[in-house]
Amino acid sequence: MAEYRLCSFLVSLIITIISCTSHSLAAPTYRYPRFLGRFAGQTKSHPQIQPQYETQYFDQRLDHFSFADLPKFRQRYLINTTHWAGPQRLGPIFFYCGNEGDIVWFATNSGFIWEIAPQFGAMLVFPEHRYYGESVPFGSKEEAYKNATTLSYLTTEQALADFAVLLTELKQNFSCKECPVVLFGGSYGGMLAAWMRLKYPHIAIGALASSAPILQFEDIVPPETFYDIVSNDFRRESSSCFNYIKQSWNELKSKGHATDGLEQLTETFRICRQLKRTEDLSDWLESAYSYLAMVNYPYPADFMMPLPANPIREVCKRIDDCPAGTSVLERIYEGVNVYYNYTGEAKCFELDDDPHGLSGWNWQACTEMVMPMSSSEESSMFPTYDFNYSSFQEKCLKDYGVKPRPKWITTEFGGHDINVALKKFGSNIIFSNGLLDPWSGGSVLQNISESVVSLVTEEGAHHIDLRAAGPYDPDWLVEQRATEVKLIEGWIHDYYKQKNATYSM
């Protein structure tokens, strides 16, 4: 590790002799929204739990809403019936709404659901989202992702219909048409859980939607929300850390434009391959900060990367604690090392976070999941950026040959004026959020009605409540989970009461 620490005089010297002349650079390009799903599939050696399940497959229609003659696809789902109370006792079905990645990863990282299943006598089902993991149509991922035509059925409404059809089939196969279903989901999966409860109330009696930014669309929340929260997460640890990062972008720009600047940046940041554009490095750094804010957990975790407890605190410590005279960029390198190389095993870094890569999530971001994001000069530590719909559309046309439908999600699922719209409508949804999570700003942070409630924790990060319990869980997290269990118990009791079922937990 030591050889990569750049708080050395030599490098400092090199940096100081580079001219600080300001160059005009291309404006920062739009980044597709960062969710954690892109790490799915990278299941590490230290999963939180080792869940026991059977893997099953179910044939799904490609377009549920037309009768076009299309090939079916096999949807994978994981199922565990060990603790299930069975059909006679109307044993509940806990159903995790699979999101943008390999379902095994989500199952592995949702210990909470596995842990509470026994006390509920619940069956567990983890269906995979279409076009992810093994659940791809047209025979292979290559075929499925070939072009806009093959990708065109990768939509949220189709995914929800997959869940609805699968659940209806499972209920029938288990002779359990009246068994209550509780939905779970985190991040995009949490959005799916909430929307599924709203669209299919006859199929599921309630939903725990953890860190679900269902309001991060159009103008419902200010576009600066996400990056402002990330920035605040750093500022609350240390204002100097915040300032170093804020300062770093200009330094990076200047350096990138200097003679041999890209070579020096490649060296400073230990990039494996010669840097071609400063923006690639900026993107890499921005990603680190954004993901750090999401997984700013109070205990060491290996969710997407092995990280220490309170990783932002650790990053800022590294940035702040360099010897006097250490340059801003050296400090930044020290900081992001916490994120990209906490184990110290990396010899150099691949900037593989390719914003132009054809990923399923990016397709979704380019079609329905249009989440405007800006970064303001005043409150953000990121480079200033104003979301511009035209250039976003241009990027999507270029990347995928598809035109986004920025107003579709709110037309289909609502979002504007949600307090009024759902006050009398809808029930049994928990929106849980930790305020450290940059996605919390686009989620529901107020109680909407008696049974559409918001659980907010000051110190929580991205769907921390769905993770397995552990010895380092702070009290507020233990309490939050207990509240969730109590609310879910209430839904199920209500349901049994209505059904006059004899089984009670």
Added chain:
Amino acid sequence: MAEYRLCSFLVSLIITIISCTSHSLAAPTYRYPRFLGRFAGQTKSHPQIQPQYETQYFDQRLDHFSFADLPKFRQRYLINTTHWAGPQRLGPIFFYCGNEGDIVWFATNSGFIWEIAPQFGAMLVFPEHRYYGESVPFGSKEEAYKNATTLSYLTTEQALADFAVLLTELKQNFSCKECPVVLFGGSYGGMLAAWMRLKYPHIAIGALASSAPILQFEDIVPPETFYDIVSNDFRRESSSCFNYIKQSWNELKSKGHATDGLEQLTETFRICRQLKRTEDLSDWLESAYSYLAMVNYPYPADFMMPLPANPIREVCKRIDDCPAGTSVLERIYEGVNVYYNYTGEAKCFELDDDPHGLSGWNWQACTEMVMPMSSSEESSMFPTYDFNYSSFQEKCLKDYGVKPRPKWITTEFGGHDINVALKKFGSNIIFSNGLLDPWSGGSVLQNISESVVSLVTEEGAHHIDLRAAGPYDPDWLVEQRATEVKLIEGWIHDYYKQKNATYSM
């Protein structure tokens, strides 16, 4: 008219000399469910009202739920803003969910909505359902109805999404994003109104679903429901009438198999073209009885056919009151003349009610709207028929080249266990039904919650409440409409209260 009355000695004689030998005939074939929409477009010379509106068009996606590259189509809608209170006062939008026919016909026959608009300061919008009237994709009805591929986007969910997109656009264009929308609909349109309120609560605050058989799917109600209600409508007028009709099918069968039987039936029933199969005549008669039950209104009406008040009473009177010795089939002819030829203008009849005709509604019945219907020996006056899914599927494959999805509607919209499923979920829906209407048996006839309510009238027929008020309206109908107005007022007041709007009605 007199020359068509067949209570004559001559015909009686001819009939009596025909052998009554029973022949085995092919089992009755499945009939697609009979809604009134097939009469849309046949706007008669005496419409109930002469509505004033502007005709507009709106470009819609063919598949809202995928990004497949498909041509758009122009959706027609009728709009009237004469009485609208405007955006500042959050004037309501009354939105009729267009059903399976020409929208002008539905607008003309929904006088209630036009009559109550002024007191609500409401804008009126009547959108046409895709694939009907002028709102057909692919340039022409011929192209749109060419095959299963072109028809494949004729689905309920796509139609609801059309409405959602149109409403969102209208609200924006009228600077009235927060104006409350109330949905209306009768029959299939009533199903759409109810489902739209459930699926798009953020777009519309409530729905009046008149005669909406949302439970006429799978095994939710017994398959005999529809024909039993029709039969009861006849029996309550006269048990001998019921018996004559019940008896007539065998007579028809026998006659059809006799030498020159088809010629004689053609003559007896004044069929314009030589009858080829007895079943065509049976279908024609069954249609008459079914539609008569639907429009068994207490006053003369010209909804689908010009008819007297209480037309079933009139039919039974004609059947019963023939001179002694009149044969059963002569009596039947006398009876259906009330339906097919009340004005006495017809010289002969075209059996144009072709069950194999490629109509939009039949496509819908063959894909999503699978409504199992049987007719029992015990309680029905119709030929005995057991709904058989295999032969139904076979028929759809033959007629349209499409395989039905009989479980899809309940998966997408629910229906089973509706009292429990919607008890806490959903609000502001009126299910109004008249018990004479054969579709009432598949509708919601009990209050589900405080604001999902059922209005049932003993003497009402198919969505009579949506028709214009008239001097012959019975008290129960006047009261029913007043209750509906009061409930809708309540929804709007609630909404304004929530919005803290200053405008009050």
